[in-house]
Amino acid sequence: MTQRFEQIYVDHHEAVRAYVMRRAPEALVDDVVSETFLVCVRSIDRVPPQPLPWLYAVAWKTLANERRKQARIAHSHELPVAAPEPVGDGVLASAFNSLNERDREVLRLVAWEGLSLTDAATVLGCSGIGCRVRYHRAKTRLASRLEAAGSFPPQPKEVTR
Numbered sequence: 001m002t003q004r005f006e007q008i009y010v011d012h013h014e015a016v017r018a019y020v021m022r023r024a025p026e027a028l029v030d031d032v033v034s035e036t037f038l039v040c041v042r043s044i045d046r047v048p049p050q051p052l053p054w055l056y057a058v059a060w061k062t063l064a065n066e067r068r069k070q071a072r073i074a075h076s077h078e079l080p081v082a083a084p085e086p087v088g089d090g091v092l093a094s095a096f097n098s099l100n101e102r103d104r105e106v107l108r109l110v111a112w113e114g115l116s117l118t119d120a121a122t123v124l125g126c127s128g129i130g131c132r133v134r135y136h137r138a139k140t141r142l143a144s145r146l147e148a149a150g151s152f153p154p155q156p157k158e159v160t161r
């Protein structure tokens with residue numbers, strides 16, 4: 001059991017850290033990564049053979065908990081809650097940032113993290129088909145925003161018979 005956790009940690013620590021760094025302020029990264037691996041060691045018997053999507057799901061839930069905690073603290077002290085950092089600048093970044101968080105996350109998982117739609121579904125806690133639909137819709141919304149900005153060729157409309 002200890003060997004399995006150590007191997008998971010060695011194999012996936014950097015990927016989990018990079019995943020969290022792309023989604024959280026620097027001040028939270030170490031705490032979220034540590035909490036993710038704490039959950040892993042406590043749940044080692046339930047970690048699947050391919051642990052990375054599972055680890056991303058744990059990190060995502062840990063980030064959500066941190067955001068809720070920050071919001072409660074900010075609300076009780078009447079402080080503003082930090083918004084997620086926008087990604088880059090330029091037309092693509094602007095179009096990406098205009099998507100809702102749900103669309104951005106499925107695109108990040110597939111494009112940035114390199115996950116298959118099946119593995120992305122694991123992270124998102126939905127079915128493979130649900131993830132495929134979510135991904136298709138997110139790509140379509142991103143393409144339409146890029147089209148509107150004039151930096152993406154118009155997509156042909158599907159013809160139904």
